[in-house]
Amino acid sequence: xxxxxxxxxAYARQAVADYRAWQAMQDAKDFHECHRLLLFQMAxxxxxxxxxxxxxxxxxxxxxxxGFVANPLxxxxxxxxxxxxxxxxxxxxxxxxxxxxxxxIEVLNPAMDRNGKRPDNCEYPWEDAIQVLHxxxxxxxxxxxxxxxxxxxxxxxxxxxxxxxxxLEDSRPD
Numbered sequence: 001x002x003x004x005x006x007x008x009x010a011y012a013r014q015a016v017a018d019y020r021a022w023q024a025m026q027d028a029k030d031f032h033e034c035h036r037l038l039l040f041q042m043a044x045x046x047x048x049x050x051x052x053x054x055x056x057x058x059x060x061x062x063x064x065x066x067g068f069v070a071n072p073l074x075x076x077x078x079x080x081x082x083x084x085x086x087x088x089x090x091x092x093x094x095x096x097x098x099x100x101x102x103x104x105i106e107v108l109n110p111a112m113d114r115n116g117k118r119p120d121n122c123e124y125p126w127e128d129a130i131q132v133l134h135x136x137x138x139x140x141x142x143x144x145x146x147x148x149x150x151x152x153x154x155x156x157x158x159x160x161x162x163x164x165x166x167x168l169e170d171s172r173p174d
Contacts, residue, residue, distance in 0.1 A: 001058075003098040003173070003174050004053050004054075004058065005047075005053075005054070005057055005171060005174070006055035006173050007053050008050045008051075008054045008059075008167075008171040009050070009057035009168075009171040009172060009173055010132065010167045011046045011047075011049045011050035011053065011168045011171075012046070012047070012050040012152075012164075012169065012170075012171040014046050015043050015044075015045075015047040015050060015164060015167070016043075016165075016168050017045035018039050018040075018042045018043035018046060018118060019039075019040070019043035019047075019160075019161075019164050020038040021039050022036055022040045022043060022097075025039065030174075032136070032137050033122075033140070033144050034122040034123070034136035034139065034141070035122070035131070036144070037044050037089050037108050037122040037141055037143060037144055038108070038122045038123055039155050040050060040105070040108075040147075041069070041105055041106075041108040041109055041122065042144075043160050043164075044073055044160075045066060045068055045069050045104075045109070046106050046162060047105075047167055048069050048072040048073055048076065048164065049062045049068055050167050050171055051072055051075075051076050052068065052169060053171075054135065054167075054170060054171060061084050065111075065161045066106075066111045066112055067111075068108040069106040069113055070099075070103045070105075070106040070117065071102075072170075073098065073101075073102035074095055074099045075106065076163050076167075077094065077098040077159055078091065078095050078098075078155065078162065079158075079163075080159050080162055080163040080166065081095070081159060081166055082092060082153045083166065084159065084162060085160075094155055094156065094159065095149075096153060097146075097153075097156060098153040098156055101143065101146050101147070101153070103142075103154060104142050104143040104146060105143055107120070107121070107123045107159065108121055108123075108143060109123070109142065110123050110124050110126075110160060119134075120134065120139055121135045121136065121143070122141060123136060124136070132153060
């Protein structure tokens with residue numbers, strides 16, 4: 001039976017692979033925004049699951065849900081800012097932004113529709129409140145705009161990149 005650390009490392013490895021695939025897709029014009037964001041959401045979810053396992057959560061407790069981004073991701077960003085020795089005067093705005101962005105990342109998964117209030121997702125078509133059918137292929141996602149068009153989004157991505165490297169190293173089996 002695999003240990004918790006082995007589970008954490010497996011999640012970390014997959015998170016890094018998903019994240020690197022997302023990075024590679026950024027400049028490719030052949031991919032829709034929804035496909036890029038699907039990989040990004042999955043990478044963040046797996047990063048958070050690896051972090052939770054390393055923090056003591058049993059692997060079984062995280063395998064049946066996708067709701068593991070909104071709460072842990074800002075904490076991961078905060079811990080990474082500390083590890084990078086970023087002055088506390090600069091971290092507050094980044095952490096506030098990370099909290100908001102983490103909720104936007106979490107709802108990219110169709111299972112996290114906020115009780116029908118956010119049916120938009122990057123994987124499946126959906127009907128809105130007035131029964132208009134939407135496809136992720138035609139949708140503009142707020143998370144993408146936050147990540148790529150806002151200065152704090154670019155800062156978030158730089159910090160996140162280092163967080164992926166750190167979780168991979170921290171989760172290595174003994």
